[in-house]
Amino acid sequence: MKKDEALKRYYETLRLLRRSKSTVSTYLSWMRQYIDFLSSCRLEDTREERIGNFLSRTVIKGNVSATTQKQALCAITGFYKLVLKEPVGELTFTRSSRPKFLPAVLSREEVWRVLDNLDGVGWLWAAFMYG
Numbered sequence: 555m556k557k558d559e560a561l562k563r564y565y566e567t568l569r570l571l572r573r574s575k576s577t578v579s580t581y582l583s584w585m586r587q588y589i590d591f592l593s594s595c596r597l598e599d600t601r602e603e604r605i606g607n608f609l610s611r612t613v614i615k616g617n618v619s620a621t622t623q624k625q626a627l628c629a630i631t632g633f634y635k636l637v638l639k640e641p642v643g644e645l646t647f648t649r650s651s652r653p654k655f656l657p658a659v660l661s662r663e664e665v666w667r668v669l670d671n672l673d674g675v676g677w678l679w680a681a682f683m684y685g
Contacts, residue, residue: 557589560637567636584629601640605630606647613650620650660684 555563561582568578591608599607605627612618612626631642660668665684672680 557586560589560633561585563637564633568632571636580625581629581632584626585633588626588630600643601634602643602645605642606645609645610648613648618650623650 564585565578565582568581573581588605588608591611592604595604595607608630609623609627612623618626627645634640634642669677669680669684
């Protein structure tokens with residue numbers, strides 16, 4: 555199946571499933587990238603290896619978030635399941651990880667120390683904010 559025909563069939567399938575236009579557009583964009591990536595793959599690679607390599611590349615070269623990587627995964631596996639009617643086996647790939655950071659929240663004692671240094675309208679506004 556040629557690239558244009560595959561994308562057309564995927565578009566029609568997604569629209570029949572009543573997916574939103576933005577979802578269809580995003581999934582087709584990921585499929586274009588994946589199909590272009592396939593030209594650089596070795597012939598002896600399995601389908602699962604190709605998908606895994608593509609998803610790993612999105613993290614390593616594209617520096618995408620975990621949700622973006624999952625979106626690409628759903629687009630590609632959806633194509634195999636809905637259009638080609640072929641199951642996708644076990645996938646192994648580098649998963650995106652977000653840096654963990656904690657929100658800056660003051661403890662009660664810290665809030666009281668701030669309020670103790672304020673007076674008048676400033677105290678009132680600060681008390682409202684930390685209410």
